[in-house]
Amino acid sequence: MYHFLYSFLIYLALPLILLRLAKRSFREKGYRRFLTERFGWFRTETPGEVIWIHAVSAGETIAAVPLVQWLVDAGYRCLITNMTPAGRDCVSRLLGEQVENCYVPYDLPGAVSRFLNNNRPCLLLTIDTELWPNTMAACAHRDIPTALVNGRMSARSAAGYARFRLTTWRMLRSMSLIAVQTEAHAQRFKTLGADPEVVQVTGSIKFDAVYDDDHETRTVRARKLLSGRPVLLAASTHKGEEEALVACLSELAAYIPDILLVIAPRHVHRSSSIENYCEVAGFGTQVLSQTSKLGRDDSILILDVMGELESYLTIARVAFVGGSLVPIGGHNLLEAVRAGAAVVMGPHLYNVEDIAQEFADRNAMCIVTDIEKLHGAIFDLMLNEDRRTAMVVAAAEVLDENRGAIQRNIELIRRLIGPKDEPRSH
Numbered sequence: 055m056y057h058f059l060y061s062f063l064i065y066l067a068l069p070l071i072l073l074r075l076a077k078r079s080f081r082e083k084g085y086r087r088f089l090t091e092r093f094g095w096f097r098t099e100t101p102g103e104v105i106w107i108h109a110v111s112a113g114e115t116i117a118a119v120p121l122v123q124w125l126v127d128a129g130y131r132c133l134i135t136n137m138t139p140a141g142r143d144c145v146s147r148l149l150g151e152q153v154e155n156c157y158v159p160y161d162l163p164g165a166v167s168r169f170l171n172n173n174r175p176c177l178l179l180t181i182d183t184e185l186w187p188n189t190m191a192a193c194a195h196r197d198i199p200t201a202l203v204n205g206r207m208s209a210r211s212a213a214g215y216a217r218f219r220l221t222t223w224r225m226l227r228s229m230s231l232i233a234v235q236t237e238a239h240a241q242r243f244k245t246l247g248a249d250p251e252v253v254q255v256t257g258s259i260k261f262d263a264v265y266d267d268d269h270e271t272r273t274v275r276a277r278k279l280l281s282g283r284p285v286l287l288a289a290s291t292h293k294g295e296e297e298a299l300v301a302c303l304s305e306l307a308a309y310i311p312d313i314l315l316v317i318a319p320r321h322v323h324r325s326s327s328i329e330n331y332c333e334v335a336g337f338g339t340q341v342l343s344q345t346s347k348l349g350r351d352d353s354i355l356i357l358d359v360m361g362e363l364e365s366y367l368t369i370a371r372v373a374f375v376g377g378s379l380v381p382i383g384g385h386n387l388l389e390a391v392r393a394g395a396a397v398v399m400g401p402h403l404y405n406v407e408d409i410a411q412e413f414a415d416r417n418a419m420c421i422v423t424d425i426e427k428l429h430g431a432i433f434d435l436m437l438n439e440d441r442r443t444a445m446v447v448a449a450a451e452v453l454d455e456n457r458g459a460i461q462r463n464i465e466l467i468r469r470l471i472g473p474k475d476e477p478r479s480h
Contacts, residue, residue: 057221060187061163071160081323084139091157094168098154104133105471106175108158111137112360113386114181115144117204117260120460121179121467126152130471133173135159143360148266161186170196177471179203183211187218187225194228199470201231203463204259207242208383208404215246223247230470233463236408254466257459258409260388265364272365279348280355283314285369286436287395290320290385291376295400296328298379300335302429303353309437314348316366318357320376320385325358332356367393371442372435374398377405379428384410387419391449396435396442398422412456418449 075092079085090096098104105125109115115136125132126149134149135158136142145155159165166189178193178200185202193200207215215222226232226248234240235258243253286306288299296317303315315337319328325341332339338352342359357363367373373390377383379400387406390397397419403410413419420431435442 057187057191057224060218060221064160064162064188068160068162081321082139084142087139088157092160092165093162094159094165094170094172096156096169097172098131098133100131101172102174102176104131104154104173104175105177105179106133106135106173107179107181108135108184109141109181110158110184112140112144114184114204115141116148117263117386118181119148119266120262120264121203121259121463122149122153124460124464125467133175140360147361159189161188163188163192166192170198177201177467179467182206185225187221190225190228199230200228201233201467201470202229203231203233203467204256204459205232205234205239205243206236206405206408207234207239207246208407209242210383210404212242212246219247231466233466235459238408254462256462256466257456258388259459259463260386260409261453261456262458262460263388263392269364272362273368276362276365276369279346280314280366280369281348283312283348284310284371284436285314285316285366286432287316287318287366287370287373287390289318289363289367289373289375289390291317291374292320292380292382293324294380295374295376296331298425298428299374300332300337300354301425302432303337304335305429306433306436307353309433313353313436315354316357316370317354318363318366322358322360325356328356364389364393367395370395372396372398372432374428374432378402379425387413388453391419391453394446394450396420396445397449398428398431398435400424400428413449413452416448416452418445418452420445 132153159169339354373395377385383405384403
């Protein structure tokens, strides 16, 4: 009954889903393309042989790359699905023609059935917490094993799933593997009905992320553009966060005259509106796609090009990681940690709560409660090199201690898919 009700509600919401898709397509043209794929109209070149890997967007795709590369090197054929154009762009940039790629079908019974009939995957690996009842049920009906990799279940998400307890219980019970980041996440999955035998704590695969082959070239280009100026970077920001960082820049400029604020908005289509705001605030502002040289009067650079953030993080003294000063839940802080920037985040961290707390407990990042404290933390780290260095060193230690999740997940996946040749060395 609950499953039927869920499907009915999804079909009922379909006009609104398509309207939202159309609205987003005006800002990001990628949403206009390949619409039929969202209804299951995609066929792999090798039906019945592919491992289906679902990574909703760019962050999940980047995290999954080492795992996908191992599968490819071991001789498995991989089909990666995404929900967003950013995710597809990442697949193209990082994995190229090694894999096939399409949009994930909406969780409609007809769309999911069509996709599975066309492709007949031998395994579904889904990254983070992309769990869809109709997709999981259809896989179970066809005896396709399903596995969650890098799983997380915040208290907020668990409360949402608990509203559909029977549907959630059936979905989780159908899964062959639930590999989660922390013990707290594992306990929430078990409470919702997951079989304790299939729940494994493997850590976060984002600790094992590596730079792609072009990283050094992009970093050299970034250093040339920035010309040695001290950099404060705002990563994955949302509306309301850029304003807080611009206000901080106004105060910092009195102490560090040549400081440069680099803003990397979470959604690049917002770049024009951010540029307008910064110019109205009185700051010389450039966008990366339209400049090859910064003038002495330019105080803000906006990264409106996908794939450039990590290069600029490598140069930054301090990185504010967004989605945390506004109630989004916080974005991935590990990119900034790996790059050697001191990390500051706001109080809204439910998407990264366990990871963030581990860093905070070791004085390896700074969590602030409001804009005033954000300014204080940034001032301290930008002006106090000893304090900044101590935080960066502590963060590197936490990062190193948590590596190894990729290999742990590979061993569990190997058991699901049976024996295969060892991966080829690069």
